[in-house]
Amino acid sequence: MEYHVSEQAKRRNGFFEDLIDGLTRHLIANNINEPEKAAEEIALKLHEEWRGQNLNFPAKPRLYFERLKEQVISEYTGYNKTELLRRHNISESTLYKWMNQKLKEAKKREIDQNGQVMFKL
Template sequence: MKAPCSAPGELLQTLADHVAQSAKETLDISPELAEAHGNEVAMLMANVWGGQVLYMPKGIHLQASKLHQQIFDEWTGRNQRELAMKHNLSLAFVYKVVKRMRLAIIARNQGDLFASFEEDDEE
């Protein structure tokens, strides 16, 4: 991993390099196409956030949500202990993740029971 960027254009070049490397590895495209893609993404970010001071989070929430989804996908209803051991987590944490994921799915699928009443009140 590179050290933090110091020169003004170094951030965009580092971003372009990382995107190009990722594109080569995950999309199996030519180095030239990957480099062009990296440069395009870097220029898009420059157009979107150029001139602003911004803080780049470490992506912990994104990593956690991927882990939570993986745990839920691997869950069979009876393998919490195995999942805890596999992911080096406590059994209680695995139960908590499964419960949260199940509640999120129920909430997404159920919808708002009072939406039609609120619409009638506005008329």
């Protein structure tokens, strides 16, 4: 008996397969043992937890901004502001906000003579 599969169902299954493929590539890149099996297990766990739900992944989640912030701060030389703003599509005020946050964090930590981190309250 053959039954009709809707285009929407094909896309859903395609998404699931794409998810497994993407996870596999990431696991291989990070030297995880048996990446195909691990990717399938992750995808199946996601399926068990979220099946039947409509999922909407934000275009730029908080984790994206945290990683972007760290990358921009690490690339900042004091002379490449314009380049960073253009390359990462961020505003000047965002760059200064991130740099000020990093500076405040650094000021809260001080290293004593023994090399131990001391925190100011």
